[in-house]
Amino acid sequence: MVYDVVVIGLGAMGSAVAAQCARRGWSVLGVERHGPAHSLGASHGKSRLIRQAYFEHADYVPLLLRAYDLWRELETLTGERLVTLTGILLTGDPASKVITGSTASAKRHGLHVEILDAEGIRRRFPMMRPHDGEVGVFERAGGVVFPERAVHAFLGTAVDAGAELRFGVSAADWRRVDPQTIRVKLSGGLEVSARRIALTIGPWLSMMSASTGIPLRVQRNVQAWFRPKTLDFSPERCPAFLLDRAGLPNPLYGVPDFGEGVKAAFHAVGPDTRPDELDRTVTKADTDPIAHALNAWMPGAADEFVGATACMYSLTPDEHFAIGTHPADDRVIVAGGFSGHGFKFASVVGELVADLLEEKAPRVDVDFLSPRRFAN
Ligand SMILES: Cc1cc2nc3c(=O)[nH]c(=O)nc-3n(C[C@H](O)[C@H](O)[C@H](O)COP(=O)(O)OP(=O)(O)OC[C@H]3O[C@@H](n4cnc5c(N)ncnc54)[C@H](O)[C@@H]3O)c2cc1C
Known part of the structure; x- marks a missing residue:
């Protein structure tokens, strides 16, 4: 055959x-x-962020719009819930690529986003602690896909x-x-x-x-889960998020607590590895910086460590x-x-x-x- x-x-x-x-x-x-x-x-x-106002490159947006349609089609075909739209908040300095890129993508493709100043973020999402001068781009169409x-x-x-x-x-x-x-x-x-x-x-x-x-460069990347102190971090109240802030090794992103804890990780932080030699042992040296950054962003979100896993990024130049x-x-x-x-x-x-x-x-x-x- x-x-x-x-x-x-x-x-x-x-x-x-x-x-x-x-x-x-x-x-x-x-x-x-x-x-x-x-x-x-x-x-x-367990979770991956999904969003449309793409700061990485506006040319991804038509692909994303089609991707959303096809996720819905797959859900219909299989009867499985694969995507949950929690909304997503991108926060950073107004001049950062995360903010300028996402607003430019939204403008070019007519996507609906809301721009919030620090006070607006605090009012809308009281669990979050933006610095004065930071701004947020909130996209209701953002959320989580279950891998x-x-x-x-x-x-x-x-x-x-x-x-x-x-x-x-x-x-x-x-x-x-x-x-x-x-x-x-x-x-x-x-x-x-x-x-x-x-x-x-x-x-x-x-x-x-x-x-x-x-x-291609393969990079070890650790994602971690934490039990929060309160119910403020449920998907009904807390959106998915990405925080681009000076002092962090790279943007911190995360997913609200769907019952397994709040998940958080730094984007593209970790040593290079060969895929068959990935160090799968996660230590406090991996998870403490994530917990610290998460608690600074959303106090109480990283109250208790639940678990973590190592994964691999395949990075092009x-x-x-x-x-x-x-x-x-x-x-x-x-x-x-x-x-x-x-x-x-x-x-x-x-x-x-x-x-x-x-x-x-x-x-x-x-x-x-x-x-x-x-x-x-
Ligand atoms: C920690 C982490 C967080 C991420 N967060 C996000 C996010 O929030 N949003 C987002 O959109 N993306 C995210 N990503 C990226 C996304 O998960 C990946 O881009 C995607 O999963 C890559 O899928 P893949 O099929 O290319 O690779 P894989 O899932 O690794 O699949 C490759 C497969 O090939 C198999 N294979 C290899 N060699 C052979 C061979 N010779 N013969 C047969 N089989 C072989 C492997 O066993 C493997 O199953 C994240 C990635 C990581 C690691």
């Missing part, structure tokens, strides 16, 4: 690609070296649409055997044939920089994603380098990669994410 597509790696992105391709009626084989929705890659930790549930939903959708998924199996290599066929070597000495490949191996893509031309054809074979589509902000896009990345596999122009312009930008 020659599969229409073999998807290598079934984390957030690969599971979304497998679901999209199978729903298009293609024969799909997905291979994943670990189990379904595991906690050894980049897609675990493990989402990956299971993609995998289930893929299987329902006829995909074959193999877990505990890794793809070791591939080679083109004729103009139409690629032979993929799997662990255990097996080989399968495919017309096309989707390469969605998250942090492990860093091991292939020489062949993909995508320079410009921290934008890398999605496009493999330089050595245009029948291989690569999607990686999600730089610590990719999960919210998984639903639309699935659609986008399926379009590229089909050689169809994507409905949203993604030229700015082409891996070709690293060629020089």
Whole structure:
């Protein structure tokens, strides 16, 4: 049998690609070296922020709008609640990129945000402690997506649409055997044939920089949960947040208490690592700075440490994603380098990669994410 597509790696992105391709009626084989929705890659930790007024680059907004539609579609298909809109408050100096970038994105794409000064933040969200002079951008459309549930939903959708998924199996290599066929070597000495490949191996893509031309740095990143002192941090009262403040190692972001505690982490703070050598032992040296910053931002939120886990960022030099054809074979589509902000896009990345596999122009312009930008 020659599969229409073999998807290598079934984390957030690969599971979304497998679901999209199978729903298009293609024969799909997905291979994943670990189990379904595991906690050894980049897609675990109970929650991920989702928002639209994107400070990182206004060109992401059309993708985000489509991503929201596709998350809702996946919820309808599976009957699972995958996204909860708690609203999100971005706070920082008025001149910071978080504030200027999010307001510029909102303006360019006609998104609704509210600008609050420090007093306005205190009145609206009394649990928060902005400094005088800081401002907030509140976006009601922001919130939380639940990663493990989402990956299971993609995998289930893929299987329902006829995909074959193999877990505990890794793809070791591939080679083109004729103009139409690629032979993929799997662990255990097996080989399968495919017309096309989707390469969605998250942090492990860093091991292939020489062949993909995508320079990637993998960074250890710790997310932590704390039991708060009061009920002020429930999602009904407290929005998701991101705080860009001088004195912090990088922005602190977090998620209200959905019953597991308030979650918080610093964006892109941690040592570089190789993906198979990630130090998974979390210590107080990892979590004390998070607790301290969280309690300064929302006193009582980090009253008691609950738990923490180490995860991996795959950072490109410009921290934008890398999605496009493999330089050595245009029948291989690569999607990686999600730089610590990719999960919210998984639903639309699935659609986008399926379009590229089909050689169809994507409905949203993604030229700015082409891996070709690293060629020089
Ligand atoms: C701590 C943390 C917080 C984050 N917060 C946010 C957030 O708030 N909002 C947001 O939008 N994004 C966030 N992100 C980013 C987001 O989670 C990632 O961009 C996304 O999960 C990456 O998914 P992936 O599929 O590329 O990688 P992964 O989930 O790691 O999937 C890759 C898969 O490939 C498998 N694999 C590797 N090699 C092989 C092989 N040879 N054969 C078979 N399988 C293989 C791996 O086992 C793995 O399952 C965060 C990331 C981290 C780490």
